[in-house]
Amino acid sequence: MEIIRTEKLEKIYQDNGVPVKALDDVDLTINTGDYVVIAGPSGSGKTTLLNLIGALDKPTSGKIFFESEDISKKTKKELSEIRLNKLGFIFQAYNLIPVLTAIENIEFSMMLLGVPEKERTERALAIMDELEIKELADKRPNEMSGGQQQRVAVARAIVNNPTIVLADEPTANLDSKTGSNLLDLMEQMNKEKNITFVFSSHDKQVIERAKRLIILKDGRIE
Amino acid sequence: MILKIAWRNIGRNKRRSIIVLGSVVAGVIALIFMDTFMNGMMYQMLFNRVSTNISHIQIHKKGFHNNKVVKDFIPGYQSAESKIKTVKGINSVSKRVIAFGLISSATSSSGVYIYGVNPEEEKSVSIIDESLKDGEYLSGGSREIMLGQKLADKLNVSLGDKVVAMSNQIDGSIGSEVFRVVGIFKTSSSEFERTYIYIPAADAQRMLNVNDKIYEFAVITDNYENVDQIKERLITELPADFEVLTYKDLLPTLIIQMDYYKETVLIVIMIVGLALIFGIINTMLMSVFERINEFGVLMAIGMKNRKIFGMIVTEAFIIGIIGTIVGLVISMVIQWRLASVGLDLSMFSESLNSFGVGAVIYPRLDIENLLLSVISIPVITVIGALYPAYKAVKLEPVYAIRYV
Numbered sequence: 001m002e003i004i005r006t007e008k009l010e011k012i013y014q015d016n017g018v019p020v021k022a023l024d025d026v027d028l029t030i031n032t033g034d035y036v037v038i039a040g041p042s043g044s045g046k047t048t049l050l051n052l053i054g055a056l057d058k059p060t061s062g063k064i065f066f067e068s069e070d071i072s073k074k075t076k077k078e079l080s081e082i083r084l085n086k087l088g089f090i091f092q093a094y095n096l097i098p099v100l101t102a103i104e105n106i107e108f109s110m111m112l113l114g115v116p117e118k119e120r121t122e123r124a125l126a127i128m129d130e131l132e133i134k135e136l137a138d139k140r141p142n143e144m145s146g147g148q149q150q151r152v153a154v155a156r157a158i159v160n161n162p163t164i165v166l167a168d169e170p171t172a173n174l175d176s177k178t179g180s181n182l183l184d185l186m187e188q189m190n191k192e193k194n195i196t197f198v199f200s201s202h203d204k205q206v207i208e209r210a211k212r213l214i215i216l217k218d219g220r221i222e
Numbered sequence: 223m224i225l226k227i228a229w230r231n232i233g234r235n236k237r238r239s240i241i242v243l244g245s246v247v248a249g250v251i252a253l254i255f256m257d258t259f260m261n262g263m264m265y266q267m268l269f270n271r272v273s274t275n276i277s278h279i280q281i282h283k284k285g286f287h288n289n290k291v292v293k294d295f296i297p298g299y300q301s302a303e304s305k306i307k308t309v310k311g312i313n314s315v316s317k318r319v320i321a322f323g324l325i326s327s328a329t330s331s332s333g334v335y336i337y338g339v340n341p342e343e344e345k346s347v348s349i350i351d352e353s354l355k356d357g358e359y360l361s362g363g364s365r366e367i368m369l370g371q372k373l374a375d376k377l378n379v380s381l382g383d384k385v386v387a388m389s390n391q392i393d394g395s396i397g398s399e400v401f402r403v404v405g406i407f408k409t410s411s412s413e414f415e416r417t418y419i420y421i422p423a424a425d426a427q428r429m430l431n432v433n434d435k436i437y438e439f440a441v442i443t444d445n446y447e448n449v450d451q452i453k454e455r456l457i458t459e460l461p462a463d464f465e466v467l468t469y470k471d472l473l474p475t476l477i478i479q480m481d482y483y484k485e486t487v488l489i490v491i492m493i494v495g496l497a498l499i500f501g502i503i504n505t506m507l508m509s510v511f512e513r514i515n516e517f518g519v520l521m522a523i524g525m526k527n528r529k530i531f532g533m534i535v536t537e538a539f540i541i542g543i544i545g546t547i548v549g550l551v552i553s554m555v556i557q558w559r560l561a562s563v564g565l566d567l568s569m570f571s572e573s574l575n576s577f578g579v580g581a582v583i584y585p586r587l588d589i590e591n592l593l594l595s596v597i598s599i600p601v602i603t604v605i606g607a608l609y610p611a612y613k614a615v616k617l618e619p620v621y622a623i624r625y626v
Contacts, residue, residue, distance in 0.1 A: 056522060056620050057620045077527070080521065080524055083521075083524040084525075085524070089522050091522075091623065095515065095623070098234070098516070099227055099233075099234060100227065104226075109524065111223045112525055
């Protein structure tokens with residue numbers, strides 16, 4: 001089943017008044033259960049594409065369909081709703097909320113959705129158990145290693161059962177062993193729970209595990 | 223959880239939070255201190271005037287207050303006195319013989335208000351007996367006089383010296399009496415010290431040749447704030463040719479000053495608030511710029527702008543509340559101490575005396591103004607956080623996530 005489809009997607013940035021084309025004529029479809037890696041050299045447009053399909057940015061031209069609905073013209077508030085209800089994000093720098101503990105970070109997005117406190121805690125503990133990070137529940141981000149933080153970030157991204165999880169260079173700040181363990185985990189989630197993952201990465205081990213690889217070069221799909 | 227995040231964010235950069243908290247505390251202390259100090263000063267001005275010679279209520283024959291002529295004595299004062307004493311709320315009454323006259327010593331003379339009093343009665347409406355610097359209070363004996371330090375200096379007289387007081391009599395002739403200085407008083411008003419003398423009522427009546435006539439009832443009530451109601455009662459009890467004046471009627475300028483001060487409290491709060499707002503804006507902006515990346519993440523995971531806005535405002539509000547409580551506690555300790563020992567401003571005593579305040583100011587708490595300050599400061603901190611919160615919600619998530 002189709003989750004995301006882009007049509008002639010174009011994104012142009014202004015760099016000191018000079019237009020720079022970050023994406024050019026990108027047509028892409030992502031289906032349920034996909035495990036897609038968008039790869040390409042630096043500046044190829046990977047992150048720009050991820051931001052557009054993640055409802056964080058709007059295209060200069062072209063269309064993005066999320067579950068068959070065109071989101072390219074939606075307001076900031078509407079995009080925020082989509083992100084909250086349908087998307088999970090995993091960032092390169094983990095980006096957990098530093099003043100919250102691991103379990104509070106995981107509960108946070110559920111809180112935004114209005115999930116009752118008791119249910120939030122139960123679901124957060126269950127996902128932490130699954131990801132083998134239950135012992136980190138009361139630790140704050142600065143008390144955890146990079147790998148542990150990224151596992152918490154994965155838990156935060158999937159706890160609301162999103163339609164799709166977008167991971168921007170998730171292994172870039174991790175050593176290869178930790179990165180590999182994290183990828184094992186996400187692969188397992190994809191297989192067992194049919195969670196759709198879209199990665200942007202130029203990490204070899206991420207690319208090697210891709211079920212589907214999209215190569216970007218100068219803003220175009222090769 | 224928003225409250226939890228806001229609370230924990232305050233503890234994130236302790237130094238910065240302490241600085242903002244410090245400015246809020248300083249603002250609260252400054253506001254409360256200034257208010258209690260000014261309020262104390264105003265109250266002292268009123269208290270000093272009321273308790274030396276004005277009293278809470280004065281009763282005369284109609285017109286006497288504006289034109290103190292000897293013929294305007296109180297007719298049938300004995301029956302009036304009985305009626306006055308039956309009015310509820312009146313604590314004490316002193317009968318006074320008042321005239322304008324001249325006092326002369328061997329070297330100098332000066333125009334004065336002559337107060338002929340019954341010493342015991344006068345003590346119940348005035349603190350003049352407690353204001354003696356040298357000598358004794360009137361004993362009730364004949365030809366005793368008490369005068370102020372300034373007047374004594376001007377006349378170049380001291381205890382035991384003779385002075386002559388003179389005044390117009392009803393028939394236009396001049397009456398005079400010789401007195402011996404038995405007491406020299408010092409008050410917080412240099413004007414009062416220069417122009418008022420106290421002699422026994424009988425001596426004054428003899429000098430004015432008015433037998434046992436009196437010119438004023440000075441009345442002290444059980445609560446100075448109830449004078450208007452008591453005035454109404456007195457008016458209904460007394461004949462129509464009497465005038466009943468409260469201290470508000472007698473000290474209109476001071477009352478206007480006090481009312482004006484109450485109005486200016488709001489202006490002062492606004493000035494302090496404005497300074498505070500800029501401090502809060504500055505600090506909260508720093509806090510927002512430090513967390514741009516974090517706001518980007520919050521936006522990315524779907525946190526609504528109004529919640530981000532609310533979180534930042536809540537942080538400022540918490541600081542405002544804590545700062546207000548700390549400031550209030552410190553202010554209460556300062557107030558508790560100063561209310562008993564006072565604030566000694568002897569170096570400005572000359573100018574303070576000319577205002578009738580006194581060199582030691584006892585700050586006085588006004589609950590209404592205190593509440594105004596206590597409510598205003600947290601509101602002000604929230605106002606100070608509005609712009610930084612606006613800046614935060616205006617961030618583009620894409621830009622904010624990548625911000626380093």
